[in-house]
Amino acid sequence: MPWSNNNGGGGWQGGGGGNRGPWGQGPSGGGQQPDLDELIRKGQEKLREMIPGGTGGARGLILIIVALAVLFLAWSSVFRVDTDEQGIVMRFGKFARAEEPGLHVKLPYPIETVETPNVTRINRIDIGMRDTGGSSSVNVAEEGLMLTGDENIVDISFSVRWRIAINGATQYLFNVEDPERTVKAIAESAMREVVGQSNIQALLTTGRGDVQEKVRGLMQQALDSYKSGIEITEVQLQNSNPPSAVIDAFRDVQAAQADQERLRFEANTYANTVVPKARGQAAQITQRAEAYREQIVAEADGEAKRFLSIYTEYKKAKDVTRQRMYLETMEDVYGRINKVLVDPSEGGKGVLPYLPLSGLKPSGAATAAGADSASGTTSATSSESRP
Incomplete structure (x- = not known):
């Protein structure tokens, strides 16, 4: 045999090295192959030593198998969450039950198995962009280019944060193959639907919050209909810009729209100033016209009543009333004109001197005195000229 059994223990005895075999013996020569029969025999002896009571080979093997089976069952029946x-x-x-964090016992494998998904971790998915490391990212045009409701193209990139819903781990494991x-x-479908119903101005300025909330609602509704057990916690727009090829022209359009809004605001301000003023003037003219109308109507009613009263007196004394009306009319007529007195005794050739007393008095008194003198003179002249 190539093996040397003289060395009692240890290791590999080869040539000039320190290598030893697994059973404590080494080769007697440098290039000889080990004896397999001797290896088997040594292994059986070691196995007998490990078995209590020095039992036979078959019985010991059965005991080892049983012990290993017991250890495997014990190991596969306890799990930690x-x-x-x-x-x-x-x-x-098939789903049997859900367990909370801690140590638990189950039936051994393969009767019962356990899955322990992380239900608190917030997962993130980026759409329309990819992180390249650090703070930089690269746009993905096939995901981000979308058509708006006013037939413009916008390049959108956004992030979706999601987690397993409360009591949704079972649905997450069984109803979704690739979450x-x-x-x-x-997310991409919901964003395209919302963008298709919005105009580009809202997407670029004040409508970003509404878009995010609408997309989150649509996503949650779709995932709930699939019974996926997934909860969308946040949808955040990262960038929303026109395509790079037309961004300069789009900025020019935006500048023109800003000027349009400014001019419209100025026009509204001017209108808010002029229109109330014109309405006030119109109301003032209307009130004046109504006042004038009421004045004329009142004067007409007064004249009518005066005429009726005079007519009543005229029926009672026609001559006196006629004379009085004549005198009052002449007084009213001659009181407003310049007068020249002519003496009829001279055949219409003699002109009497006339001193206007109104020029010697203050304006108010002169006017009254002139009216009185004119009335008296006119009355006298009239009475003299009457036959």
Whole structure:
């Protein structure tokens, strides 16, 4: 035999090296092959030493198998659920129960198996862009280019944050094959639907918050209909810009629209100033016209009543009333004109001197005195000229 049994223990005895075999013996020569029969025999002896009571080979092997089976059953019957996980126990592949964090016992494999998904971790999916490391990112045109409701093209990149819903771990494990791909497809579809119903101005300025909330709602509605057990926590728009090829022209259009809004605001301000003023003037003219109308109507009513009263007196004394009306009319007529007195005794050739007393008095008194003198003179002249 090539093996040397004289060395009692240890290791590999080869040539000039320190290598030794696994059973404590080494080769007697440098290039000789080990004896397999001797190896088997030594292994059986070691196995007998390990078996209590020095039992036979078959019985000892059975005991070892039984011990290993017991250890395997014990190991596969106890499992631990971490604080950020939820234990889902499946019996022959079917859901059996859910376990909270801690140590738990189950039936050994393969009767029951356990899945422990992380139910507190927030997952993130980027659409329309890819991180290249650090703070830089690269746009993905086939995901970000979308058509708006006013027939403009916008390049959008956004992020979706999601996690397993409360009490949704079972649905997450059994109803969705690839959660990340599912969330990404639904997010892109929802964003295209919302963008298709919006105008580009809202997407670039004040409507970003509404777009984010609408997309989150549509995504959650779709995922709930699939019973996916996934909760969308946030949708955040990262960038929303026109395509790079037309961004300069788009900025020019935006500048023109800003000027248009400014001019419209100035016009509205001017209108708010002029229109109330014109309305006030119109109301003032209307009030004056109504006052004039009421004055004329009142004067007409007064004249009518005066005429009726005079007519009543005229029927009672026609001559006196006629004379009085004549005198009052002449007084009213001659009181407003310049007068020249002519003496009829001279055949219409003699002109009497006339001193206007109104020029010697103050304006108010002169006017009254002139009216009185004119009335008296006119009355006298009239009475003299009457036959």
